[in-house]
Amino acid sequence: MYAFDIERPTTVAEAVNALKTDEAQPLGGGQTLIPTLKARLAAPSKLVSLSAIAEMIGISREGSTIRIGGATTHGQVATELAESYPALGYLASKIGDPAVRNRGTIGGSVANNDPAACYPAACLASGATITTNTRDIAADDFFLGMFETALEEDEIVTAVTFPVPQKADYQKFEQPASRFPLVGVFVAKHDDGVRVAVTGASESGVFRWTEAEEALSADFSAGALDGLSVDADGMITDLHGDGAYRAHLIKVLTGRAVTASR
Amino acid sequence: MKDHFTMDEPQPRVLDETKQGVIGTPMDRPDGARKVSGTAGYAADHKVEGMAHGVLVRATISRGRVTDIGRASVMDLDGVIEVVTDPRMTRNPAQGMAGEAPVQPGDDVHYHGQPIAVVVAETFEAARDAAQRLVVTYRKEDAASDPDATPDTEVGDPETAGDFDAAWAKADVRLDRTYTTPSQVSAAMEPHAAIAEWTDGRVELRSSLQMVRFNKAELADTLGIDADRVRILSPFVGGGFGSKLGLGPEAVAAAIASEKLGRPVRVVMSRQNVFDAVLRRSETRQRVRLGASKDGQLLALSHDDRVSNLDGEGFAEPVSQASQFLYRADGLSFTQTVARIAATPAGSVRAPGEAVGMVALEAAMDELADELGVDPVELRLNNLPDTHPMDGRAFSTRRLADCLQDGAARFGWADRWTRGTRREGDWLIGMGVASAARSNMLVKSAARVRLQGDRAVVETDMTDIGTGTYAILSQIAGEMLGLSPDRVDVRLGDSDLPGASGSGGSFGASSAGSATFLAAKRIRRDIARKLGCPEDALTLQNGRARGDNREADLSELIDQELVGEAEIEAGKTDESHFSAGFGAHFAEVAVNEWTGEVRVRRMLAVMSMGRILNEKTARSQALGGMIWGIGTALTEEVQSDARDGHVVTRDLANYHVPSHADVPGDMQVVFLEERDDWANPIQTKGIGELGISGAGAAVINAISHATGHRTYDCPALPDRVISSLAP
Numbered sequence: 004m005y006a007f008d009i010e011r012p013t014t015v016a017e018a019v020n021a022l023k024t025d026e027a028q029p030l031g032g033g034q035t036l037i038p039t040l041k042a043r044l045a046a047p048s049k050l051v052s053l054s055a056i057a058e059m060i061g062i063s064r065e066g067s068t069i070r071i072g073g074a075t076t077h078g079q080v081a082t083e084l085a086e087s088y089p090a091l092g093y094l095a096s097k098i099g100d101p102a103v104r105n106r107g108t109i110g111g112s113v114a115n116n117d118p119a120a121c122y123p124a125a126c127l128a129s130g131a132t133i134t135t136n137t138r139d140i141a142a143d144d145f146f147l148g149m150f151e152t153a154l155e156e157d158e159i160v161t162a163v164t165f166p167v168p169q170k171a172d173y174q175k176f177e178q179p180a181s182r183f184p185l186v187g188v189f190v191a192k193h194d195d196g197v198r199v200a201v202t203g204a205s206e207s208g209v210f211r212w213t214e215a216e217e218a219l220s221a222d223f224s225a226g227a228l229d230g231l232s233v234d235a236d237g238m239i240t241d242l243h244g245d246g247a248y249r250a251h252l253i254k255v256l257t258g259r260a261v262t263a264s265r
Numbered sequence: 266m267k268d269h270f271t272m273d274e275p276q277p278r279v280l281d282e283t284k285q286g287v288i289g290t291p292m293d294r295p296d297g298a299r300k301v302s303g304t305a306g307y308a309a310d311h312k313v314e315g316m317a318h319g320v321l322v323r324a325t326i327s328r329g330r331v332t333d334i335g336r337a338s339v340m341d342l343d344g345v346i347e348v349v350t351d352p353r354m355t356r357n358p359a360q361g362m363a364g365e366a367p368v369q370p371g372d373d374v375h376y377h378g379q380p381i382a383v384v385v386a387e388t389f390e391a392a393r394d395a396a397q398r399l400v401v402t403y404r405k406e407d408a409a410s411d412p413d414a415t416p417d418t419e420v421g422d423p424e425t426a427g428d429f430d431a432a433w434a435k436a437d438v439r440l441d442r443t444y445t446t447p448s449q450v451s452a453a454m455e456p457h458a459a460i461a462e463w464t465d466g467r468v469e470l471r472s473s474l475q476m477v478r479f480n481k482a483e484l485a486d487t488l489g490i491d492a493d494r495v496r497i498l499s500p501f502v503g504g505g506f507g508s509k510l511g512l513g514p515e516a517v518a519a520a521i522a523s524e525k526l527g528r529p530v531r532v533v534m535s536r537q538n539v540f541d542a543v544l545r546r547s548e549t550r551q552r553v554r555l556g557a558s559k560d561g562q563l564l565a566l567s568h569d570d571r572v573s574n575l576d577g578e579g580f581a582e583p584v585s586q587a588s589q590f591l592y593r594a595d596g597l598s599f600t601q602t603v604a605r606i607a608a609t610p611a612g613s614v615r616a617p618g619e620a621v622g623m624v625a626l627e628a629a630m631d632e633l634a635d636e637l638g639v640d641p642v643e644l645r646l647n648n649l650p651d652t653h654p655m656d657g658r659a660f661s662t663r664r665l666a667d668c669l670q671d672g673a674a675r676f677g678w679a680d681r682w683t684r685g686t687r688r689e690g691d692w693l694i695g696m697g698v699a700s701a702a703r704s705n706m707l708v709k710s711a712a713r714v715r716l717q718g719d720r721a722v723v724e725t726d727m728t729d730i731g732t733g734t735y736a737i738l739s740q741i742a743g744e745m746l747g748l749s750p751d752r753v754d755v756r757l758g759d760s761d762l763p764g765a766s767g768s769g770g771s772f773g774a775s776s777a778g779s780a781t782f783l784a785a786k787r788i789r790r791d792i793a794r795k796l797g798c799p800e801d802a803l804t805l806q807n808g809r810a811r812g813d814n815r816e817a818d819l820s821e822l823i824d825q826e827l828v829g830e831a832e833i834e835a836g837k838t839d840e841s842h843f844s845a846g847f848g849a850h851f852a853e854v855a856v857n858e859w860t861g862e863v864r865v866r867r868m869l870a871v872m873s874m875g876r877i878l879n880e881k882t883a884r885s886q887a888l889g890g891m892i893w894g895i896g897t898a899l900t901e902e903v904q905s906d907a908r909d910g911h912v913v914t915r916d917l918a919n920y921h922v923p924s925h926a927d928v929p930g931d932m933q934v935v936f937l938e939e940r941d942d943w944a945n946p947i948q949t950k951g952i953g954e955l956g957i958s959g960a961g962a963a964v965i966n967a968i969s970h971a972t973g974h975r976t977y978d979c980p981a982l983p984d985r986v987i988s989s990l991a992p
Contacts, residue, residue: 043397176860179926180918242904242914248861248984255859 004040008049013056015136015161021051022157029053029159031111032076034103053110059161067167073110073134073160080109089265090171090189091129094121097175099182110160116208118149118239119183123209125173126163127200128189134162149208168193170223172264174256176203178243185244186252188212190260196220199257204249206237215257225258267763268787268829270779271836272707275942279786280876284806285744291881292750294736296501296729305501308473309458309533316460317346319383319522319532320392321515322399323541324374327607327909328408331372334382335400344391348399349522350382353487357610358457358544359511360580361769362708364479366487367511368577374403376575376607377410377911378541383518385530408607410910412548412573417605424589424599426655432565432596436556439565440633444553444625446979448903449546449896451614452922455503456539459516462529469496472516474758475505476767477726481760483512488520497726499758502768505730507613508543510769540915544612545903547572547582549621553629556594561639563648566594568626571602575610582611586618587702587958588626590843591665593650608910613769615893616954619703620961624897624979627699627962632975635684641698641966642673658843661943664873665700665847668937672871673698675935676851685973692855692864695971699962701848701872705775705941705950707839708766711832712780714742716788718820719808721746723755723784727765727777732953733882737774738781740878741947745785746792747805747819763830771846771951774878779833779945787829795822833945842943846955848872850894850963856971861986863968865895867931870960873939875950880936883952887934890956895923897961898968899980 009030012018022029028047030036032054039045053059059074062083069088071080077095081104084092098104098112098121112122113133126133126142133140135158145153154160168191175187184203191198197219199212218227233253238246280288299305324331336348355367356379374381384399386392409415433439459472468488474480477497485492502509515532523530534542549570556565570584585599614620634641646666652659673679678696687694712725723738734757739750746753756762766776793800798812805811808819851869856862868891877883900921904913914920934956940948961979969975974989 179924180921242902242919244982244984248987251987252860 005043005046007047009052010049011052011055015056015058015159018051018053018056018159019136019157024049027051031074031114032107034099034107034111035115035117053159059110068164069167070162070164071109072162074108076105077107078104088165088167090173091125091165094125094173094189097182109163113163114152114154114160116146116150116152118205118208119203121175121184121187121202124187124189124200124202127209127211128171128191128198129165129168130193130198132164133160134164135160146209149206151208166193170264172260174260174263176252176256186249186256188253188256188260190257190264192223192264197223201253204238204253206239212253212257219261223261225261228254228258267711268783268831270783270831270833272833272838272945273836274838276946278940278942278948280744280947283744284804285747287740287750288744289877289880292736292740292879294733294882295739295751296735307455307501307503308460308471308499309531311460311471313460313462313529316529316531317385317387317526318389318392319385319518319530320396321380321518321532321534321538322382322384322396322401323538324377324379324381326374326403326405327377327410329374329403329405331374331381331401332404333402335402338400339384339395339398342391342395344387345395346385346387347526348382348384349518349525351521353489353517353521354380355487355514355517356380357542358513358612359483360578361507361510361613362476362479363511364482366483369487376609377909378609380514380518380542383522383532385522385526410606410608410905411907412571412604412606415604415606419603419605421601424655425597427594427596429565429567429596429598432594433554433556436564437559438557438633438636440555440629440636442553442629442632442977444551444628444977446549446621446624446897448548448905449614449901450540450543450903450920451506451508452917452920453504453506453508456534456536457509457513457515457543458533459519460529460531461516461519461523463524467494467496468520468524469498470516470520471498473502473509474499474512475502475509475728475730475769477728477758477760478764478767480512484516484520487512487517495760497760499728502728502730505768506615507617507769509730510613514542536917537915540912540920541609545609546614546617546621547574547611549582549584551584551622551625553625555629555633557633557637561637561644561647563592563594565596566592567598568622569600570622571604573604573606573611575608576605578610580612582621583618584622586704587623589655590653590845591626591700591702592648593654597654606910608905609912616703616957619954619958620893620897623699623959624961624965627959628965631697631966631969642669642678645669645700653843658841661842661844662939662941663847664937664939668847668849668871668873669700671935671937672849672851672869675871676869678851684970689855691858693858693971694853694855695967695969697852697963697966697970699850699959699966701850701870701955701959703771703846703951703955703958705844705846705944706770706772707779707833707835707945708772708776709832709834710766710776710780711763711830712765712777712784713763713828713830714781714784714788716746716823716827718823719748719752719818721748721753723753723781724762725757725765725777725780726760726762727773728758728768730768732768732773732886733879734768734773734777736882737778737878741778741781742785745782745789747810748808771953771955774952775945775947775949776833778878778949779947780831782947783831783833784829787831788827791827792822838943844941844944844950846872846874846950848874848955850891850960852963852967854964854967854971856968856986861983863899863981863986865929865964867929868963869933870956871935871937872955873937874952874955875939875941875944876948877936878949883936884934886952887956888932890954891932891960892923892928893957894960895927895964897979898964900927902980
């Protein structure tokens with residue numbers, strides 16, 4: 004790790020100001036950034052910690068939506084949403100291990116947009132809105148590709164707002180060492196149709212499986228997926244599994260999620 | 266005075282006549298409490314006054330030459346003492362039992378990951394920082410790192426018996442299959458480590474090593490000094506599995522740096538260093554051909570393999586070792602090809618040969634049974650040879666048939682169903698079997714036993730690599746001298762003590778145990794004389810000597826120390842008889858029809874491996890081997906970049922050894938009674954490697970039985986299992 008300065012502002016405005024320094028970088032829970040620094044793959048001159056900004060921490064219910072502050076940890080989401088949005092609470096409860104869940108944050112996860120992160124699938128399937136210090140961005144417009152998002156320089160994810168679907172479920176096929184999904188599928192049944200989001204599988208990062216959404220919107224049962232298949236082209240091939248296997252798993256896990264959704 | 270014993274004829278079963286009754290008992294390891302309380306000093310645990318810290322620097326090219334190590338780039342850093350390079354530095358650990366220096370490449374680089382320097386600093390952190398910052402300049406050369414791509418291959422002469430081609434032509438049923446297994450690593454829990462210190466021209470090395478007698482010679486030869494100026498201490502070793510057979514580059518680096526700097530130096534390999542620069546098990550490509558008559562008699566058996574290694578290494582994974590003695594056939598043929606590649610060199614990893622060779626042979630036997638419509642246990646039972654198929658030697662003892670039959674009965678084999686027909690929900694259920702075999706050896710070994718009243722001391726440079734040497738030597742000496750093992754102190758892993766076989770090839774317990782037995786036997790002679798009875802009339806039990814109507818407490822009878830020292834080596838019985846451990850593995854698995862995940866639900870091994878010295882440590886060895894079998898079948902795979910040979914899976918998150926969740930709770934081990942009179946005077950056989958031999962095949966065969974389809978590439982990862990199911 005190379006030397007750097009660190010600031011720990013207490014308001015979003017101060018954080019945005021601090022980030023104006025050259026090569027300053029925001030620090031969420033640090034579950035990706037700190038190992039990256041340790042491996043000397045990044046060398047920011049300054050880190051701006053978002054962990055002391057009270058307005059970015061916590062969960063609130065606003066009508067039929069749930070608003071989660073950007074600096075809220077996975078552990079807190081897992082505990083507090085177990086009843087009000089069980090699929091999302093479950094997702095948070097299965098990220099990494101307790102140490103990761105007690106440090107890692109939702110804002111950090113969506114801003115990083117790791118192609119195998121869990122939260123982007125929940126955002127996309129739920130039709131969530133990502134709120135930054137300057138604007139609101141629909142999840143459909145936010146995730147642009149592997150580690151790529153619509154965020155501009157100096158833009159901080161302050162909150163993510165989830166409409167609560169009628170039914171939902173998240174199925175994750177874990178890579179046993181890292182607990183990242185080899186494939187993860189989030190299925191959400193809304194008033195106006197079904198959304199299916201897939202993480203871990205595609206070389207382009209999280210995506211919606213639209214054919215499955217159409218079939219499930221017409222008939223919300225695992226049987227509705229019969230006859231559908233996912234093209235292995237563009238799926239990740241790595242030492243844990245090839246693209247064809249990931250494509251196969253998407254359908255298997257989607258079916259399981261439909262059956263298990265509540 | 267040292268007794269010298271050569272194993273020229275079958276030996277009486279003395280340990281069945283002695284009266285102490287501790288042989289075979291599941292005694293706890295006497296070193297156990299120290300290990301779990303952190304007070305057993307492993308190599309790197311020691312702190313020596315004035316010690317500096319060294320971190321190895323690895324080459325980042327696959328072939329070429331270091332033109333500038335970049336010393337100037339780090340010498341200004343706080344705490345950095347020196348960047349040490351030296352023509353005596355070694356590129357990789359010595360092969361097992363080499364007894365001489367490994368290749369000393371000078372400035373040449375032979376593989377990506379080769380240690381090329383050691384950065385020494387006042388703190389570990391400063392040394393690591395400097396090692397990472399070091400800017401090394403190379404002159405690169407082209408070299409092939411992929412065994413499939415290298416033009417440099419050596420094809421050995423076939424080893425044959427009978428006429429394979431003629432037998433193959435006659436066969437009614439022919440099976441010709443190719444299997445692959447990936448590179449594997451030992452992944453011992455304790456990383457390789459060393460502390461070296463020079464005093465008056467003598468070097469003392471604390472290191473984590475399996476074969477001190479050989480390692481001493483290796484260090485002396487590497488440094489170019491007389492062996493009497495080398496002392497090696499290795500009293501506790503946190504796992505070896507072959508990876509610590511030979512002196513490692515970290516030990517050489519510590520010794521050279523310490524000599525140059527005039528102060529003690531400690532070098533500890535990071536886990537990544539261990540993957541890069543410790544000998545791996547070669548990947549294999551194996552072609553097995555089995556030809557049989559319609560009634561299930563094997564006629565032709567061929568097992569050809571392609572392995573790899575770095576140029577200059579004499580070792581080649583002996584893939585077909587067990588295939589050469591397990592089954593009979595009219596014609597047998599075995600050809601090995603070695604691909605020379607620029608990549609981390611290969612060497613002994615637990616049960617070299619059998620660990621991967623039996624996966625292919627036993628999978629092929631299983632598939633042949635399917636083709637013939639014969640039960641796989643029956644096929645094996647019907648094809649056991651009368652004598653060694655290659656050289657006609659008699660088997661010393663072989664209870665393979667008993668193992669297969671006893672195991673089948675215990676496992677419920679008779680209830681086995683037609684393959685591919687049982688499911689529980691999404692899970693397909695299958696049962697598999699495989700034979701186990703591992704050749705047994707006796708290696709020259711010496712030990713000294715001292716009797717002081719009713720306490721004894723065993724002294725040998727033998728090591729305990731977590732296997733239970735401290736326990737069994739105290740049991741052997743205690744049994745022979747009529748003492749409770751807690752009255753026997755065992756001193757190991759010091760090169761100043763009598764030289765033993767070391768731990769390797771499963772021969773440590775038999776070889777060092779026999780030397781201890783013989784040394785204690787010599788003391789029995791002295792005790793008999795003191796008591797005034799013939800040696801064969803002497804009974805020793807609980808510290809009391811009896812014989813010819815005389816008796817005395819040892820504490821009174823032995824008024825001055827009695828010392829017995831003995832050395833054993835293999836002799837004529839090795840030429841007349843072939844000794845091996847045998848067993849049978851059974852596994853039941855569940856395979857998820859939709860995801861290809863495999864869960865091992867239970868395993869059973871029935872083994873005949875000679876006299877069991879300690880039922881608990883023997884069982885632990887067998888279980889450990891079986892778990893390796895699960896890893897071989899399902900999880901373990903070193904991945905390398907085919908362009909430059911650099912190891913990609915350099916930690917235990919990416920190289921997945923079975924975790925607790927991968928291992929079923931129902932793991933049974935049964936030992937059949939056996940005494941191998943031809944093997945050694947304590948009638949034992951090797952324990953450490955039989956458990957892995959064939960275990961992976963039982964799992965692979967169970968998968969096939971569950972799904973009705975075969976996988977030919979290990980490990981059977983979920984994507985490979987799913988693709989095997991595709992129509």
